[in-house]
Amino acid sequence: MKVSIEGIELHLAHPDELNVTWVGQEETMRQLMAAWMVIDDRDVPMNPRLLGKPGVGKTTMAYAAGKRLGREVYIMQATVDTRPEDLLITPVVEGVSQLKYVASPLLTAMIRGGVAVLDEGNRMSEKSWASLAPLLDNRRYVESIVAGVKIRAHKNFRLAATMNDDSSTFDLPEYIHSRLQPQILIDFPERAEELAILRENLPFSPDDVLQYVTDFLQQAHAADESYTVRDGINIARYALKLNAETGQPHRLLLQAAVRAVLGEEAGRYSVRR
Secondary structure (H helix, E strand, O other), X not given: OEEEEOOEEEEOOOOOOOOOOOOOOHHHHHHHHHHHXXXXXXXXXXXXXXXXXXXXXXXXXXXXXXXXXXXXXXXXXXXOOOOHHHHOEEEEEOOOOOEEEEEOHHHHHHHHOOEXXXXXXXXXXXXXXXXOHHHHOOOOEEEEOOOOEEEEOOOOOEEEEEEEOOOOOOOOOHHHHXXXXXXXXXXXXXXXXXXXXXXXXXXOOOHHHHHHHHHHHHHHHHOOOOOOHHHHHHXXXXXXXXHHHHOOOHHHHHHHHHHHHHOHHHHHHOOOO
């Protein structure tokens, strides 16, 4: 896809198409959907910050929320190396002495009225965040120095930033912190919801495997461990693969899968039946 803005031809990114479903925690989903609402012609959508431990489903929830709105969803992974031009427009050499301008997933969402999910946003530098400051307030535009254009966000554009609650990330600049509101905390799910998530992701798994993994996760949560349902899915998948390879019963393989996926120290939360 290509568009022309102020005489500059931009090559747009493709939306993400994921086979995911948000299960449970509907109150958290309602908070996100409310932040994106526009209740008056003079109102603008908010830019929520989704905060939680790695693996609790922040990106999944943002993606599912965008799909509930019927919009294209674009996920952009932030890193410590993300530059302002990575967030907006990147020049790419094409042919002899020719440049083409490639729009980022975030900028493509702005142009097409989609939903942008800025994943792990608190890994980015302040310089990169500064390039988004006018987008995150009532101005709703960005300026690309590389291409020399100013681009305003489509009225249907929505943005959410996911942020991991761990020691590997950085504090946001205060002027960005105030623009990424509200803060929505995604916590560990209740037992019934966690089991439902496992069933959704592993419909081919015997129920006793899923019950075992759910019990393991619930014990870990109670001990304030950082293991998440993503870890549980990997434990169950590995145990099922070991079963297919060796023919040994699941009950003998699940503890081994726990240790293989999460390490020996996780074995203390293994369920013995």
